[in-house]
Amino acid sequence: MRLSSLRRGLLGLAWFAAWSVGAHAQAQWPDRPVRMIVPFPASGATDLVARVVAQRVAQDLGQQMVVDNRPGAGGTIGSAEAAKAQPDGYTLLLTTSSTHAISPHLMPRLAYDARKDFTPVAHLADAPSVLLVTNSLPVKTVGELITYAKANPGKLNYATSGNGTIVHLNAAAFSAQAGVEMTHVPYKGTALAIPDLVAGQTHVLFDSLPTGMPHVKNGRLRALAVTSEKRSSLAPELPTMAESGLPGYSSVTWFGVYLPAGAKPELVDRVHKAFAKAMQSSEVVEGLAKLGVEPAAPGTPAKFAAMVQADSARWATVIRQHKISLE
Known part of the structure; x- marks a missing residue:
């Protein structure tokens, strides 16, 4: 009985030590460079957005943000790689509606599940x-x-x-x-x-x-x-499609950040706050404006997830009704 109790005690201590190390690591995130996968080519719109934002996030956190371009198959190759990474905060995915709201309805054999294999973190901007x-x-x-x-x-x-x-x-x-x-x-x-x-x-x-x-x-x-829901600050003289007689018409290319599935809530909150802070800086707002991109309204990971689901459902309907394929 004493031996059994001792073993249980040791196992409890081991579990507590492991939990403490993990909790400390997440509380201290990041304590080393962070890789941010961009599943599109260098110098493209998504890459340029990523570099504007990453520079500010790195400055705020005091750690390097390495933008890692993994292009191919409409962004699905890099997205699949990000899905397989450890959910420890050191591999992020900065992507667009293409990989998470459109491709799932055009590519039935995707190497990832857009909803199950990722943890939504932050809706950054819209184009x-x-x-x-x-x-x-x-x-x-x-x-x-x-x-x-x-x-x-x-x-x-x-x-x-x-x-x-x-x-x-x-x-x-x-x-x-x-x-x-x-x-x-x-x-x-x-x-x-x-x-x-x-x-x-x-x-x-x-x-x-x-x-x-x-x-x-x-x-x-x-x-x-x-095509945006509201008039664009980049061309305020132009009405929206909704104002022009098509109520409810709204379409933007959104940019957002994901972690792999399984990320702890406290880590998601930490990463979300880091990007939310960066998006409030004037240098990021000005940098994105030069690219024709506008910061998204402040939100939460849950609101980001809901927005993506609604966007995905909308494009699924359009693709089905028009029998759109990649062939």
Whole structure:
């Protein structure tokens, strides 16, 4: 009995010691460099956002934040790698709606489960798109575009950056809600689509604000509205799609941070606070504005998770209704 009691006591002490070390490590997070996986190429929008934010987080925490680009398969390769990491706070994933709200409905054999394999931490920022039309179209508002498209069914086409991209989904969602028919013309990027739009060979394009607005300002294209729920501070003169006659239409590319599944609540809170603090700094706000990205409203990990679920459900409906695939 004494031996058994001694063993139980030793096991209890061992468990307590392990728990104490783990709790101390999380309380002290980070005490070494943190790797932040970005599942997209260097110099792309997500990478640039990550570097602006990571620099400030590292400065606040006094530890290096290493941005590790792991591109491929629409961001799913790097996301799968992050999902397999230890949930100790030293591997983070900074990603977008592409990997967690869109790809799960386009790639049935994903190497990760977007909901089960990650712990949502922070919704960082949003990048709205702008609805552009060629100058040859006799329309100046979204309402006029819808009226024209209905009067000319099937005669308009819309350019995209490829099947299943956010550019494609934005246009598909617009067509469905407006009740218009347009032909899809996919390109290998919106930069390649712009010349044909300017020339009038295509008619409609949902582009990012930073790449689309310069063509509006020099008179080559016409902007009708932004896709965000509220007017963008980057182009406040443009109405939203909802203001333009499509109530409820809202679409942004969101940027957020995840930990692998199994992260302790106290660690999630610590990481969340670190990023929330960074997003309040003027240098981050200004840095993101140059990229056409706006900080998200302050929230919680739970609100971030709910937002992603709603976004995912919305795109699942659009993809199913329009039978969109990557083929």
